[in-house]
Amino acid sequence: MSATPHQPTVTEREARQVAEAAREQDWRRPSFAKELFLGRFRLDLIHPHPLPADEDVQRGEEFLAKLRDFCETKIDAALIEREALIPDEVINGLKELGAFGMKIDTKYGGLGLTQVYYNKSLALVGSANPALGALLSAHQSIGVPQPLKLFGTQEQKDTFLPRCARTDISAFLLTEPDVGSDPARLATSAVPDGDDYVLDGVKLWTTNGVVADLLVVMARVPKSEGHKGGITAFVVEAASEGVTVENRNAFMGLRGLENGVTRFHQVRVPAANRIGPEGSGLKIALTTLNTGRLSLPAMCVGAGKWCLKIAREWSAAREQWGKPVAFHEAVGAKISFIAATTFALEAVLDLSSQMADEDRNDIRIEAALAKLYGSEMACLMADELVQIRGGRGFETADSLAARGERAVPAEQVLRDLRINRIFEGSTEIMHLLIAREAVDAHLSVAGDLIDPDKSLSDKAKAGANAGVFYAKWLPKLVAGQGQLPRAYAEFNQEVDLSPHLRYVERSARKLARSTFYAMSRWQGRMETKQGFLGRIVDIGAELFAMSAACVRAELLRTTGEHGREAYQLADAFCRQSRIRVDELFGRLWTNTDDLDRKVVKGVLSGTYEWLEQGIIDPSGEGPWIADATPGPSKTKNVHRPIR
Numbered sequence: 001m002s003a004t005p006h007q008p009t010v011t012e013r014e015a016r017q018v019a020e021a022a023r024e025q026d027w028r029r030p031s032f033a034k035e036l037f038l039g040r041f042r043l044d045l046i047h048p049h050p051l052p053a054d055e056d057v058q059r060g061e062e063f064l065a066k067l068r069d070f071c072e073t074k075i076d077a078a079l080i081e082r083e084a085l086i087p088d089e090v091i092n093g094l095k096e097l098g099a100f101g102m103k104i105d106t107k108y109g110g111l112g113l114t115q116v117y118y119n120k121s122l123a124l125v126g127s128a129n130p131a132l133g134a135l136l137s138a139h140q141s142i143g144v145p146q147p148l149k150l151f152g153t154q155e156q157k158d159t160f161l162p163r164c165a166r167t168d169i170s171a172f173l174l175t176e177p178d179v180g181s182d183p184a185r186l187a188t189s190a191v192p193d194g195d196d197y198v199l200d201g202v203k204l205w206t207t208n209g210v211v212a213d214l215l216v217v218m219a220r221v222p223k224s225e226g227h228k229g230g231i232t233a234f235v236v237e238a239a240s241e242g243v244t245v246e247n248r249n250a251f252m253g254l255r256g257l258e259n260g261v262t263r264f265h266q267v268r269v270p271a272a273n274r275i276g277p278e279g280s281g282l283k284i285a286l287t288t289l290n291t292g293r294l295s296l297p298a299m300c301v302g303a304g305k306w307c308l309k310i311a312r313e314w315s316a317a318r319e320q321w322g323k324p325v326a327f328h329e330a331v332g333a334k335i336s337f338i339a340a341t342t343f344a345l346e347a348v349l350d351l352s353s354q355m356a357d358e359d360r361n362d363i364r365i366e367a368a369l370a371k372l373y374g375s376e377m378a379c380l381m382a383d384e385l386v387q388i389r390g391g392r393g394f395e396t397a398d399s400l401a402a403r404g405e406r407a408v409p410a411e412q413v414l415r416d417l418r419i420n421r422i423f424e425g426s427t428e429i430m431h432l433l434i435a436r437e438a439v440d441a442h443l444s445v446a447g448d449l450i451d452p453d454k455s456l457s458d459k460a461k462a463g464a465n466a467g468v469f470y471a472k473w474l475p476k477l478v479a480g481q482g483q484l485p486r487a488y489a490e491f492n493q494e495v496d497l498s499p500h501l502r503y504v505e506r507s508a509r510k511l512a513r514s515t516f517y518a519m520s521r522w523q524g525r526m527e528t529k530q531g532f533l534g535r536i537v538d539i540g541a542e543l544f545a546m547s548a549a550c551v552r553a554e555l556l557r558t559t560g561e562h563g564r565e566a567y568q569l570a571d572a573f574c575r576q577s578r579i580r581v582d583e584l585f586g587r588l589w590t591n592t593d594d595l596d597r598k599v600v601k602g603v604l605s606g607t608y609e610w611l612e613q614g615i616i617d618p619s620g621e622g623p624w625i626a627d628a629t630p631g632p633s634k635t636k637n638v639h640r641p642i643r
Helices: 012-022 032-037 054-074 077-083 088-097 115-128 130-142 145-151 154-166 281-292 295-317 329-358 364-389 397-402 410-421 427-438 440-450 456-477 498-528 530-558 563-589 593-605
Strands: 170-173 189-193 196-207 214-221 230-237 243-248 259-270
Touching: 032 364, 032 427, 032 498, 032 530, 054 088, 054 115, 077 397, 088 130, 115 130, 115 295, 115 329, 130 145, 130 170, 130 281, 130 295, 130 410, 145 154, 145 230, 145 281, 154 214, 170 196, 196 214, 196 230, 214 259, 214 281, 230 259, 230 281, 281 364, 295 329, 295 364, 295 410, 329 364, 329 530, 329 563, 364 410, 364 427, 364 530, 427 440, 427 530, 440 498, 456 498, 498 530, 498 563, 530 563, 530 593
Parallel strands: 170 214, 189 214
Antiparallel strands: 189 196, 196 259, 214 230, 243 259
């Protein structure tokens, strides 16, 4: 696709360089998941399971009780779905409760909740209505509060955080009509002019943008004398002259979502509102998402718990052939999958969140895996619930109620969850992002060997360094704790989880060997093997989930909270997960990737166009991508601040 006149033309190599520059380059703290991909099962990094401080628990539980009461008495989920709008009084009620300041420090008027309790709160609100969960998450996880917490000046924190804690709604604006996961082509500009920057451009899919008071905007500063330039982050007042919300978008799910198209035309932003130095915008965005991504699996956990509740109640009440449908194996397997997977997702979320709170581990891979795995598995659970419910699963809650049955919104939950596989990094992008981190150790010692731009002397030096690294690393992948029958014996209780941990240890080494073999085989072409990299990441996600499930089960056993049942659920999950892992390992080398590429070329060249005959295309007319040429808005401003 050719670039629009104002769109930067960027080569694939340039785009990769921009993405690489935005990465956190260093690993200053240990990472369980990073070690896992290197074939080292560092159980000591997550076991014993870290625990929150007593005062954090008390503060969190007190807020959860208030929030639960509000959700039960003030939120009409059916009304939001029917009218595709969250009532202003609901949003204002959440403001008064402090829900918009859950993650903001108390000295700025926030509640100062931990990541663990912030996520529990999102799971609770999201179960009442997912659009409300998205509203609160976009405001705090990626909106103004989090970037300022990490990168803002004291003056910026003093100015904006009290507003975000109680009165103002914030949004994060990165995506553009022709720019998604390739920010190197970002077209929105921020031109320095005295003590200001002047913004011009169009942003798409601005969650909260329709009702926001404050915006985090990513824009490109041109390089000039005294200005480094590059993609830069700004806090922008949504009511500024020249800011126009041109459309409130509608979607297949999350019908209450206030998501729009925002145009900037000659918008003046004080230099004091720039977050961090020029050119650091993408790094700020990615760092913000390190923990910000945990909000999505939080709502996926909430959805899993609801799916389990409905599956249990319905499958006990509905009889077929003389017994409840739950006791028919075909249905029972689905219920077991939902129960075991919900347990594992909560284990992954709580472990990652507690590690984020303690700040002693680098959790960038863990958070990304939680988002990837949670969004994929939650969709599967919701789909299985619809299947368990049969025709009633496909029927809307309003229709069920109209004919006298319980208004169960199973189809709505399936629709609402679908966006999580796209939000904040699609599954495909998450595969590539995590894979890049997973092979970081290899690239750091051998990257110059496969870089076509490096000189022979650079390659020789890299070869020597790689030889030293692999001479030490490869022998450690041959044998380990996973081959010792009594390893991880503390997990051998009424149910024995130790075989699963030994399996994880063996599989981690196998995963590392597979990655090394692939790099040796494909070298510079490795980055194009997206099918292979995706499976590598999916194996890592399963191994992480198995580890988290076992560690959580042991925590619950030692604290006397449903320990026996937790062990049963962890065992069921690990057995299900091991089947998926074995299949993924097989598909690393036995797949249709090469054939698929040939078919794709045929599809795009028109070779198979005859296959499309015999249908009517109901799509409307218009361009595939809307014009985003800078300039004044020609539409009515639908910005709707809530007071």
